[in-house]
Amino acid sequence: MSSIHFFVEDINFVLKNKRKIQKVLAILSEKEGKELGEISYIFCSDNYLLKINKKYLNADYFTDVITFDYCVGNKISGDIYISIERVKENSKIFSQSFFNETLRVILHGALHLCGYKDKKPKEEKIMREKENFYLNEYSKF
Numbered sequence: 001m002s003s004i005h006f007f008v009e010d011i012n013f014v015l016k017n018k019r020k021i022q023k024v025l026a027i028l029s030e031k032e033g034k035e036l037g038e039i040s041y042i043f044c045s046d047n048y049l050l051k052i053n054k055k056y057l058n059a060d061y062f063t064d065v066i067t068f069d070y071c072v073g074n075k076i077s078g079d080i081y082i083s084i085e086r087v088k089e090n091s092k093i094f095s096q097s098f099f100n101e102t103l104r105v106i107l108h109g110a111l112h113l114c115g116y117k118d119k120k121p122k123e124e125k126i127m128r129e130k131e132n133f134y135l136n137e138y139s140k141f
Helices: 018-031 046-057 084-093 098-113 121-139
Strands: 004-008 035-044 065-069 075-083
Touching (some): 018 035, 018 121, 046 075, 065 098, 075 084, 075 098, 084 098
Parallel strands (some): 004 035, 035 075
Antiparallel strands (some): 065 075
16 A cells, blocks of 8 residues: 555645545545555645646636646556645535545545546546545445
8 A cells, every 4th residue: 555645845734534534545446446555645725726726627616626638558657746725615605524525635636537427527527426426435434
């Protein structure tokens, strides 16, 4: 499970329950029929992620997560940037705990690496169902 790494860029943030999160990500990759490669989660500010959004995706708006997919074959690998400011805001909007919203976004990024999309309503529905399934898996630990 040492192939999942957590980093912090320009904010003060400590992710709790890293080992449990690594376990649920291993379960996710296994249940989705994928091999776990190198995944780096980078927690940052809105402005940090906005710069990445502009530079690499030509998009000028705040977002909670950006996933860079480096998957090869059946092995999932990538860099997943998460704005902690967006996650805090979204946790209030969706009446979720900050930790649960953080975990949802962590799972969301991994699901993108597994090939799931969320641009169309049907894709978004499947993505939410998958997120909820793996949030439930996490709660079993």
